[in-house]
Amino acid sequence: MQPPSIIPTHVSIIMDGNGRWARQRGKERVYGHFEGVESVRAVMEASVDWGIRYVSFFAFSEENWGRPDSEVNTLMGLMLKAMVGELENFKEHGVHFRVLGNRSRLSDELNATIDMIDNETAGGDRLTMILLISYSGKWDIQQAARRMAAAGSDDIEPFLVTSGIPDPDLLIRTSGEQRLSNYMLWQLAYTEFVFTPTLWPDFRKEEYRAAIEEYALRDRRFGKVK
Ligand code: FPP
Helix, strand or coil: CCCCCCCCCEEEEECCCHHHHHHHCCCCHHHHHHHHHHHHHHHHHHHHHHCCCEEEEEEEECHHHHCCHHHHHHHHHHHHHHHHHHHHHHHHHCEEEEEECCHHHCCHHHHHHHHHHHHHHCCCCCEEEEEEEEECHHHHHHHHHHHHHHCCCCCCHHHCCCCCCCCCCEEEECCCCCCCCCCCCCCCCCCEEEECCCCHHHCCHHHHHHHHHHHHCCCCCCCCCC
16 A cells, blocks of 8 residues: 555554444444454554654543443453554554553553553654553643643643653544544644544454545644745
């Protein structure tokens, strides 16, 4: 497959529709999450192939803690297993794997695994892949504001969990929903949004390429005239 005609620096994705995908097939919601991991891998590999430098995924929101315990536990277990399972793949592809979010709510086991994989892949210089777990945009701004005030600073950027990562050029949300759901409220100020009806487990390389081609047609002015 040809690379897209334009290569954004940072693509961020709100993965949505796993539950519906599973239900359409008469299966449990978790089956959709399992299949969703395959889409994450496809997007990660395509990003490396095309020279995209950052790809981030909204994997679990602060609000998602309100889902039934069984689904929360399954998702946490799935993410743990998926990241361990991908470790060699990350290394092979030059991917630095990071997790951002309210880490204090994650289990010790998950936190230790995240740190291990982050360290093991820190040399990956082709792609930084970021999973946002227990993340919400308002939480991020609040924690940053607190730390900024304590430091006597008036620049919030260095205190956001995404500090040092360029703001997303493109945000993709799957499954036809057209809202932000409390995601990266600060960082998306000038981001282009592409919404697709495709459910996340069906979002693979071809759909990814199509979303980037839609982005390529946009005229980004950053509030200025051209
Ligand atoms: C949205 O579908 C998806 C999620 C809440 C979880 C997505 C997480 C993954 C695929 C795990 C990725 C992890 C790694 C380490 C690769 P939904 O349940 O909101 O679907 P619905 O809107 O149809 O109910």
